[in-house]
Amino acid sequence: MIVLGIESSCDECAAAIVEDGKTILSNIVATQIPFHREFSGVVPEIASRKHTEWIYGVVEEALSRAGKTPRDIDGVAATARPGLLGSLLVGLTFAKAFAWARRVPFIACDHILAHLYAARLLGKNGKNEKGGKNEKCGENEKNLPYPYIGLLVSGGHTIICRVDDFDSVEVLGTTIDDAVGEAFDKVAKHYGLAYPGGVYIDEAAKHGDDGVFAFPMPKLHKGAHLCDVSYSGLKTAVVNQLEQFRKKGRAGEINPCDIAASFQKTAVEILLRALLRASRGSGINTIVSGGGVAANSYLRSRLAQYAGLNCIFPPLELCGDNGAMVAGIAYQYFMRGDKSPFSATASARVKEFKRRYP
Numbered sequence: 001m002i003v004l005g006i007e008s009s010c011d012e013c014a015a016a017i018v019e020d021g022k023t024i025l026s027n028i029v030a031t032q033i034p035f036h037r038e039f040s041g042v043v044p045e046i047a048s049r050k051h052t053e054w055i056y057g058v059v060e061e062a063l064s065r066a067g068k069t070p071r072d073i074d075g076v077a078a079t080a081r082p083g084l085l086g087s088l089l090v091g092l093t094f095a096k097a098f099a100w101a102r103r104v105p106f107i108a109c110d111h112i113l114a115h116l117y118a119a120r121l122l123g124k125n126g127k128n129e130k131g132g133k134n135e136k137c138g139e140n141e142k143n144l145p146y147p148y149i150g151l152l153v154s155g156g157h158t159i160i161c162r163v164d165d166f167d168s169v170e171v172l173g174t175t176i177d178d179a180v181g182e183a184f185d186k187v188a189k190h191y192g193l194a195y196p197g198g199v200y201i202d203e204a205a206k207h208g209d210d211g212v213f214a215f216p217m218p219k220l221h222k223g224a225h226l227c228d229v230s231y232s233g234l235k236t237a238v239v240n241q242l243e244q245f246r247k248k249g250r251a252g253e254i255n256p257c258d259i260a261a262s263f264q265k266t267a268v269e270i271l272l273r274a275l276l277r278a279s280r281g282s283g284i285n286t287i288v289s290g291g292g293v294a295a296n297s298y299l300r301s302r303l304a305q306y307a308g309l310n311c312i313f314p315p316l317e318l319c320g321d322n323g324a325m326v327a328g329i330a331y332q333y334f335m336r337g338d339k340s341p342f343s344a345t346a347s348a349r350v351k352e353f354k355r356r357y358p
């Protein structure tokens with residue numbers, strides 16, 4: 001079955017053609033980053049306008065790279081939640097129109113479930129990615145059996161969950177304040193690194209010393225919060241570090257690479273602590289990651305150091321927002337006979353991914 005997947009929840013205008021929920025025939029991601037850079041963040045109004053301008057061309061390109069025409073498409077999917085409402089509506093409405101015109105099934109997908117599905121897709125080399133030096137990593141590359149612990153780390157979400165099926169997830173822990181990607185972006189912005197900051201912090205940290213600054217870990221030791229994370233305290237501490245040096249007229253003494261390395265080390269330790277607790281508590285030792293921060297090289301290498309864990313990451317090009325993960329998960333719904341009505345609408349938030357505390 002050939003599925004067209006469309007993703008427009010934030011600032012990437014993306015479409016992909018995927019066969020049987022696994023093999024990527026094309027994957028086009030048109031990034032709007034240059035249009036949002038001067039504002040150091042995504043401007044919703046600009047995002048939805050750009051999606052409107054680009055979506056037709058992006059889908060055309062995805063079809064052409066896959067060597068397909070609209071007649072070859074057996075089903076269409078788009079991200080419907082969560083995300084920026086105006087942006088979501090562009091992709092969703094395009095997908096509905098395509099499905100109606102071609103008389104093929106249409107499904108409205110969840111962005112978080114799609115990110116968690118990304119590692120099940122086969123990358124350029126026909127494999128999903130191993131987590132570094134850990135020999136156990138990638139053991140189940142071709143067919144990841146459920147259940148596993150899902151680690152969704154992006155600009156908008158930080159979720160640790162038990163994944164029992166492509167659409168069945170139990171949230172074990174979340175951030176109680178900022179998302180991890182948001183913390184990367186805010187720290188980078190404060191220290192004058194480029195936007196969006198995650199990838200620049202990852203790079204700068206390779207040239208820095210992570211022992212120069214000691215940043216605090218959040219105190220999440222109580223039962224209900226064992227698998228939760230928090231990033232607002234870390235972010236404030238890293239920002240204050242610069243302010244303290246500035247007040248003493250010594251701002252020039254701070255090496256941003258040392259800040260990047262020290263911040264990144266703590267940010268990743270926070271994730272690891274919660275992940276290990278989730279793994280121990282559930283008795284599940286396979287971790288499958290997804291979302292933009294899953295591209296982080298330090299996170300990958302730290303996770304690889306745990307010999308008892310089987311860590312699976314999506315290929316780098318499938319960590320950030322893309323249409324292939326949407327087409328991939330859509331195939332699973334179609335196989336089950338599910339489809340969405342044309343009245344399906346978009347939602348900015350999804351309450352199922354909020355933690356319920358006892």
Ligand code: KG4
Nearest residue numbers: 154155156181198199202292293296320321
């Ligand atoms: O999944 P994504 O593309 O969009 C959302 O759904 O939010 O994630 C974007 C986030 C941004 O915060 C970006 O800075 C972060 O992923 N990111 C990274 C890296 N590459 C992207 N964070 C840390 N290290 C990276 N290499």
Ligand code: ZN
Nearest residue numbers: 154291320321
């Ligand atoms: Zn995303």
